[in-house]
Amino acid sequence: MMKFIIEGSVGDKIIANLPPSKSYAQRALIAASLANGESIINMNRPLPEDIVLMIRALKNMGIRINRNKVYGLQPKHPQNVLNMGGSGTGIRFMTAFSTLAVGGYTILTGNNSLIKRPLGPLTEAINALGGSAITAGEDGKPPVIVKGKKMDGGKAEIRSSESSQYVSALLLVSPKNEDRTEILWRDKVSEHYIKMTEFVMKHFGVKVYEDENSYFVEPSEYKPSNFIVPSDASSASFFIVLSILTGRPVKILNLKKEPIQADLEELIKVLDLINVKYHFDESGMQVEGKVPEASLKIDLKNAPDLFPPLSVLGYKIPLEIFGISHVRYKESNRLLSMSSELAKLGCVVDFKDDKINIMPPKSAPQSVELKGWKDHRVVMSLSVLCAAHGIKCTIDGYEAVKKSFPGFFEEMKKNGFKVRLFE
Numbered sequence: 050m051m052k053f054i055i056e057g058s059v060g061d062k063i064i065a066n067l068p069p070s071k072s073y074a075q076r077a078l079i080a081a082s083l084a085n086g087e088s089i090i091n092m093n094r095p096l097p098e099d100i101v102l103m104i105r106a107l108k109n110m111g112i113r114i115n116r117n118k119v120y121g122l123q124p125k126h127p128q129n130v131l132n133m134g135g136s137g138t139g140i141r142f143m144t145a146f147s148t149l150a151v152g153g154y155t156i157l158t159g160n161n162s163l164i165k166r167p168l169g170p171l172t173e174a175i176n177a178l179g180g181s182a183i184t185a186g187e188d189g190k191p192p193v194i195v196k197g198k199k200m201d202g203g204k205a206e207i208r209s210s211e212s213s214q215y216v217s218a219l220l221l222v223s224p225k226n227e228d229r230t231e232i233l234w235r236d237k238v239s240e241h242y243i244k245m246t247e248f249v250m251k252h253f254g255v256k257v258y259e260d261e262n263s264y265f266v267e268p269s270e271y272k273p274s275n276f277i278v279p280s281d282a283s284s285a286s287f288f289i290v291l292s293i294l295t296g297r298p299v300k301i302l303n304l305k306k307e308p309i310q311a312d313l314e315e316l317i318k319v320l321d322l323i324n325v326k327y328h329f330d331e332s333g334m335q336v337e338g339k340v341p342e343a344s345l346k347i348d349l350k351n352a353p354d355l356f357p358p359l360s361v362l363g364y365k366i367p368l369e370i371f372g373i374s375h376v377r378y379k380e381s382n383r384l385l386s387m388s389s390e391l392a393k394l395g396c397v398v399d400f401k402d403d404k405i406n407i408m409p410p411k412s413a414p415q416s417v418e419l420k421g422w423k424d425h426r427v428v429m430s431l432s433v434l435c436a437a438h439g440i441k442c443t444i445d446g447y448e449a450v451k452k453s454f455p456g457f458f459e460e461m462k463k464n465g466f467k468v469r470l471f472e
Contacts (some may be wrong), residue, residue, distance in 0.1 A: 051447040055436045057466040063299035065288040067280040069093045076249040077276045081119035082112045086273035088119045098452045099136040126153030133159045145218035147195035148180040158192040170209035177205035202228035210236035217246040223266035232264045241311030282313035284454045286358040294437035298338040315352035348372045357430040360387045363407025374403035381422040421446025
């Protein structure tokens with residue numbers, strides 16, 4: 050992994066242009082692939098690696114995709130193993146999608162990080178609905194083998210609080226099931242992501258019904274549509290945190306309040322808690338520069354991807370974050386990875402179960418070598434922290450950011466920083 054140092058200082062105002070939302074793009078690609086006809090999926094470029102991996106997987110299953118045009122067709126089982134790299138959303142969505150490739154088997158795997166992430170709750174639910182899927186890894190982990198066997202429908206329960214992606218994966222393919230489908234999910238986390246799934250399905254002509262802990266989908270047809278993928282709120286978090294740490298105002302280009310994004314909802318709550326003013330206009334989101342002074346408590350049950358960037362606020366103010374048991378199941382165990390690196394920077398860190406407490410350092414190192422844990426959000430969060438405070442941090446994992454924000458370092462350079470690479 051390439052190591053790097055960020056040097057320089059931020060200008061009077063931070064301006065950031067974001068990649069497309071991976072969450073919306075992947076949902077829209079699945080819906081468009083299941084619609085009978087041509088859909089247009091418009092999104093900013095360059096594309097994050099996770100979106101590229103899903104497009105490649107869909108093409109390998111016979112879906113015609115030409116830049117922003119998607120031609121929905123009957124999926125075919127691929128001739129080769131589908132490697133989803135490090136994309137947790139990708140392997141979960143494509144596992145459910147593969148049930149529709151009748152007449153053969155689909156094998157899905159990923160990199161060393163992905164094959165450590167659980168899939169068992171999803172395959173159990175697929176089997177309960179009349180499909181056929183088994184995991185070949187230990188304890189319900191990838192690789193996964195899916196028989197092309199259209200699901201019957203009926204009722205399945207997701208027995209997990211690890212991820213909302215299991216539910217979204219099932220909902221997206223449920224319109225193709227033979228009968229009405231009910232997904233029961235008691236241990237809810239990241240519920241805003243289910244709302245995003247429902248939004249995309251409705252946009253493509255399919256309705257999801259809710260009743261307490263259950264989601265219902267009737268057999269129905271997706272309709273071809275044009276969909277504009279919004280800018281990614283998860284990526285905005287790094288520049289909003291840079292703004293908070295430096296007191297500089299930030300302008301996030303083309304970030305709008307609608308459609309709903311889980312991470313934007315939670316970012317707004319944080320800004321309200323620390324009395325930072327913000328507004329939306331035609332150009333995007335504007336955030337006033339203000340360094341917080343009081344301690345802060347944050348509940349991230351519904352937005353686990355915000356844990357790495359928001360945790361670095363603990364370098365500045367006493368911070369408690371809770372509702373984060375599921376951040377262990379990401380590209381790294383983020384409770385462990387962020388705790389480890391913040392401790393190297395002098396923070397006092399205490400975590401257990403689903404809560405972490407972080408206290409600012411009494412004395413901080415002038416230079417330190419940090420580990421990026423091959424995790425894109427860890428790498429970007431540590432970059433922002435070191436850049437904001439002028440700490441000479443050597444960080445490994447320069448390449449990791451391509452997973453979600455391939456232009457991250459270019460945006461940092463535009464705002465006054467220099468990125469020095471070395472082996």
